[in-house]
Amino acid sequence: MSVWDAIIGQQPVVERLKTIAAGDPKQIAQSWLICGPPGSGRSNLARAFAAALESPDHGLGDEPTKITKQVLAGTHPDVSVLATDKVTIGIDEVRELIGVSEQMPSTAPWRIIIIEDVDRMLERTTNVLLKEIEEPAEHCIWLLCAPSAQDVLPTIRSRTRIVNLAVPQQAAVAAYLERSVGADAHLARRAARLAEGHIGIAKLYATDERVMTDRDELVVGVLELAKASDAVLLAGRLIDNAKAQAEVDVSGQAAKAEADFRRVNGLGPDDRIPPKLRGAYNAIAKKDDLKRRATRRSRDVLDRALNSIASVYRDIAVLQNDAEDAVGLINLENRAAITELAARMPRAAALARLDEVAHARKRLMGNGNPTLVFEALFCALIP
Known part of the structure; x- marks a missing residue:
């Protein structure tokens, strides 16, 4: 098993980074910006590249070294990862990392x-980071991840070496699901198709039947929109499902963190927390932090819902332009209803609805009220 095995559909980039990791350390750039659409595997690529840079075999061996395993597991002392569950990355978190980098x-x-x-x-947080990116400490490498270079400030872009990832092909994602989670071929292909190249979502669809069912019901609800009351009811169901998924996920994360804390400190599931450890224990389950994580997770679920909604009108546009043979449909299970809607909807109307989805995404990212955002969107989608 190679350090690069979890990187799906990015072979040209992998080969390039393999060469760099095994090359002259004096020639390695110290500030990188790894860009790719959501689900393309940019954070996994960053970890794999870090493992290759740190490991004596530069990640070229058939079996991962102890160092490689530590880096990929997030336990190596010289590799720090900042992955936030909040809406934004805090300035104090970045200042702490800068101290570590030196x-x-x-x-x-x-x-x-x-x-x-x-x-x-x-922007003010990015400005704190800027100097370190421009002049890194002698033995430090920064690996920054973003959807695209345009999503970060030009001052950061101009001071980093940019790596661009492609959207993984469905066949590559399906093969990964069969290999990694044991999904049968049919489920793997369906999950890969519905995820539209997003590896994380494909894995979620392949392993969580409820998430797949929620998506199916959302698509059917969009196709059956006929009046304002339908829009209000569909928005309500979507918001409730997003909250429920977020609460389950965050509760699971908190339970895992508590179990890890007890294991590391030699405590059993029912042992009392000693007074000297109580502060650290309470810190892993702060109500404010859990609430922020739930909000962030709920927004992620709603963002995924927007992708599913957009896929309906993408499929309509594909049929209207006789492009199915070239690019295929995403929602094959709903082909009959999509074909019927495509026949009675003007081409301009389908494109206008894609614009409405994009507008809803902007409102959601701007902290718009989710219920109002989706009620307005679904009303706009009524034929």
């Missing part, structure tokens, strides 16, 4: 800092 690596050639979703930084 320390010499303890066991490996490099101290590597990975920041996922660097596009979630406010």
Whole structure:
């Protein structure tokens, strides 16, 4: 099993980074910006690249080294990862990382800092990071991840080496699902198709029947919109499902964090927390943090719903332009209803509805009230 095996559909980039990791350390750029659409695997690529840079075999061996396993598991002392569950990355978190970046690596050639979703930084936070990106400490490498180079400030873009990822092909994603989660071929192909190249969502569809069912019901609800009351009811169901999914996910994360804390400190599931550990224990389950995580997770679910809604009108446009043989349909299970709607909807109307989805996404990202955002969207989608 190679360090690069979890990188799906990015072979040209992988080959390039393999060569760089095995090359002259003096020639390696110290500030990188890894860009790719959601689900393309940019954070996984950053971890794999970090593992290749730190490992004595540069990630070229058939079996991962101990160092490689540590980096990929997030336990290597010289590799730090900032992945936020909040809407934005805080300035204090970045300042702490800058302090870490200036320390010499303890066991490996490099101290590597990975920041996922660097596009979630406010401008003042990005400005704090800028100087370190421009002039990194001698033994530090920064790996920043964002959907695209345009999503970060030009000052950051101009000071990093940019790596662009492609949308993985459905066949590659389906093969990964069969290999990694044991999905049967039919489920793997369907999950890959509905996820539209998003590896994380494809894995979710292949492993969580409820999430797949929620998507199916949403698509049917969009296709059956006929009056304002339908729009209001569909929005309500969607918001309720998003909240429920978020609460389950966050509760699971909190339970895992608590179990990890007890295991690390030699405590059983029912043991009392000693007074000297109580502060650290309480910190992993702060109500405010859990609430922020739930809000962020709910927004992620709603963003995924917007992709599903847009896929309906994408399919309509494909049929209207006789392009099915070239690009295929996403919602094959709903082909009859989509074909019927495509026949009675003007081409301009289908494109206008894609614009409405994009507008709803902007309102949601701008902290618009989710219920009002989706009620307005569904009303606009009524034929």
